[in-house]
Amino acid sequence: MKFIVKYIKDIWGAITSLLKGMRRTLYYFTHHKEIITQQYPDNRDTLNLPERFKGEVVMPHDENNEHRCTGCQACELACPNGTIKVIFKNEINAEGKKKKAIDKLVYHLELCTMCNLCIEACPSDAIKMAQTFEHSVFDRNQLTKILNNPGSKIMEGVE
Amino acid sequence: MNGSDIIFYLLAAMTLVCGLLAVTTRHIFRAAVFLLFSLIGVAGIYFWLQYEFIAAVQIVVYAGGIAVLIIFSIFLTQQAGDKLPKQRIDRKIFGALAAFCGFALVMIQVYGHTFFETEEGEVTVSVFNIGKKMLSITDGGYALPFEIISMLLLAAMIGCIVIALRTKKENS
Amino acid sequence: MWSLSHITNEIHEWLSSTFNPTWTLIFEMVLAGVAVIGLFAVLGLVLVIMERKVSAWMQIRLGPNRVGPKGILQSTADTIKLMVKEGMTPSGADKFLFNLAPFIAMIVAMLLMAPLAFAKDFQLWDLNIGVLFVSAISSLSVISILMAGWASNNKYSLLGAMRSGAQIVSYELSAGLSVLSIVVLAGSLSVSDIINSQADGWWIFKGHIPAIIAFITFIIAVTAETNRAPFDLAEAESELTAGFHTEYSGMKFALFFLAEYVNVFIVCAIGATLFLGGWMPLHIGSWDGFNHAMDYIPSSIWFFGKTFFLIFLIMWFRWTFPRLRIDQLLNLEWKYLLPISMINLLLITAMAILKWHF
Structure with a gap:
């Protein structure tokens, strides 16, 4: 008797759960506003990228051409495939002391997998992910980018 | 033609x-x-x-x-x-002989039989007629063969279940 | 009044008055063949674009939308591509069977068209065992799959063919039993008799709950028999690349593809005939006014409407449910569908004897 009750319960559960799934797909079938496909080359101007879409690593600069990178190399160490290289220079600051600062932050876009580990590793939020994605070029050397602007220097107060 | x-x-x-x-x-x-x-x-x-x-x-x-x-x-x-490997010649001969014997038997029967045109009208083979004939116990009915075949199928099904159960026990 | 049977009668009369009976017969056979092939081509185009659009909308996508207005010419373009593609034969394959298999699939699908009633008095062959004929011929479709799987000389194809064989052979049982329950109610195997028995209401309404259970088992079983998801183990893309037609390309692949869609159409047409009254308009008992109003809709529209509703249902299943594992598949058949449909058949027989149906 117990067996039969379980058997019928199984069938009932199966039917209700399948109907639940079918109701969801019918909802999508009849509500075309929910369609998430982007017709990319046609809607370049109104492209609506998701919040967490990651296109490339950039270093934001403020209006005084200052960035927040201390050159701690955390990003270089965090990168799993050697995308980021930090090249240093010695800088003499206002008090006449020698101080290490970045000369170039070299970023190989062609090696990057957009894994976001460098951004998470950065202690001073100097780099972030941009949402640009039209990266194709004719020469792969153009994919090797220098993230800090020429002549830029570190922001005051960032250690 | x-x-x-x-x-x-x-x-x-x-x-x-x-x-x-x-x-x-x-x-x-x-x-x-x-x-x-x-x-x-x-x-x-x-x-x-x-x-x-x-x-x-x-x-x-x-x-x-x-x-x-x-x-x-x-x-x-x-x-x-x-x-498959080529068949041996003696097997081929015996196979052909057996087929020929069967063919000859059928042909002798067909030629020995006198066919005559039926006077009965056309019979439509509806499901109703088939079902009636299948369960009739009168002359020409199929009740007995039907029952014997159902017994055979039942025996086969029980045999299948027994075989399926036995292997399960040995595995566990 | 304009109707398909009127047109066929006109053609028949014109042919009989112009030629002698033998030539009339030959011309009519040729016409029927051309009509069936034309229907196949149209069905292939319509069903493929329908499937792609339905799947896209159910998965919140757009679907094909470039070729022609709203993408409706996409399947035509695909057909042209398949026709000009090379049909390759793998070197280790059994060439004769490999090339024969797609044609067997097509021939089986064509034979199944014969007893279907597309409209009032519009049927190729009204034979007195119509429903049995359909289940007999559809059991041959497994042969083409087994042939293709074996002849390809490819382990994926062979595995797909074996799976599909086991699946079709087992699901034929519950499909047959649910068909039989309607045969019991209607008291005939002939398609036209079954349709005429539904003149005062379709069997799915007249037969109470047992008829609805039979309908559900029928739909599940035929979805499995046509090898469509969630029962598409025979061609499971993620496991067997494409199952039995892995090695096929060009027009030979297209024939398999077409046969699959035509089989879907045929099983849905059979389902519509048995449970939803075929070309019979929606009639309710003795409401004469309502019945007359329904009669104004042409019978062919009723038939194709019901058939396409069932096709949509099967597509809906495909794009909602995940694929079953092979043990789940066989459990579903032998532990659930078969016992349920057997008990259901007993119930329906009792109902038919006691005249409990309307």
Whole structure:
């Protein structure tokens, strides 16, 4: 008797759960506003990228051409495939002391997998992910980018 | 020769040629497929005779059931695409002799029988008539064969269940 | 009044008055053949674009939308591409069976068209065992799959063919039993008799709950028999690349593809005939006014409407449910569908004897 009750319960559960799934797909079938496909080359101007879409690593600069990178190399160490290289220079600051600062932050876009580990590793939020994605070029050397602007220097107060 | 005759000869030729190919081909899977076509040809002759019920049963039982069973057993036992070894000549001779004896027996019966035109009217083979005949116990009824076959099937089913249960016990 | 049977009668009369009976017969056979092939081509185009659009909308996508207005010419373009593609034969394959298999699939699908009633008095062959004929011939479709799987000389194809064989052979049982329950109610195997028995209401309404159970088992079983998701183990893309038609390309692949869609159409047409009254308009008992109003809709529209509703249902299943594992598949058949449909058949037989149906 117990067996039969379980058997019928199984069938009932199966039917209700399948109907639940079918109701969801019918909802999508009849509500075309929910369609998430982007017709990319046609809607370049109104492209609506998701919040967490990651296109490339950039270093934001403020209006005084200052960035927040201390050159701690955390990003270089965090990168799993050697995308980021930090090249240093010695800088003499206002008090006449020698101080290490970045000369170039070299970023190989062609090696990057957009894994976001460098951004998470950065202690001073100097780099972030941009949402640009039209990266194709004719020469792969153009994919090797220098993230800090020429002549830029570190922001005051960032250690 | 009218259209009906032409269709008969086509069906008969298909049955015979496929039957011959089934025994002469050396690919076992091809043999099974030719056997299937031969059986379908027989079903076609039943359709030509307007015995639709028997034709459909022929297709269900032989083409859909037995041929598929044969093909499955080939899948499970044979290596793909291997050619069978050539048959020994004595086996060929005995096979041909056996086939000829069967053919001769049938032909002697057919020629010895005097056919006569029936005076009865045309009988439509409706499901009602088939069901009636299947369960009738009068002369020419099929109640007894029907019951015997159902016993056989029951025995086969019980046998299947027993075999299935035994292997399960040994595994655990 | 304009109707398909009227047109066929006109053609028949014109042919009989112009030629002698033999030539009339030959011309009519040729016309029927051309009509069936034309229907196949149209069905292939319509069903493929329908499937792609339905799947896209159910998965919140757009679907094909470039070729022609709203993408409706996409399947035509695909057909042209498949026709000009090379049909390759793998070197280790059994060439004869490999090339024969797609044609067997097509021939089986064509034979199944014969007893279908597309409209009032519009049927190729009204034979007195119509429903049995359909289940007999459809059991042959497994042969083409087994042939293709074996002849390809490819382990994926062979595995797909074996799976499909086991699946079709087992699901034929419950499909047959649910068909049989309607045969019991209607008291005939002939398609036209079954349709005429539904003149005062379709069997799914007249047969109470047992008829609805039979309908559900029928739909599940035929979805499995046509090898469509969630029962598409025979061609499971993620496991067997494409199952039995892995090695096929060009027009030979197209024939398999077409046969699959035509089979879907045929099983849905059979389902519509048995449970939803075929071309019979929606009639309710003795409401004469309502019945007359329904009769104004042409019978062919009723038939195709019901059939396409069932096709949509099967597509809906495909794009909602995940694929079953092989043990789940066989459990579903042998532990659930078969016992249920057997008990259901007993119930329906009792109902038919006691005249409990309307």
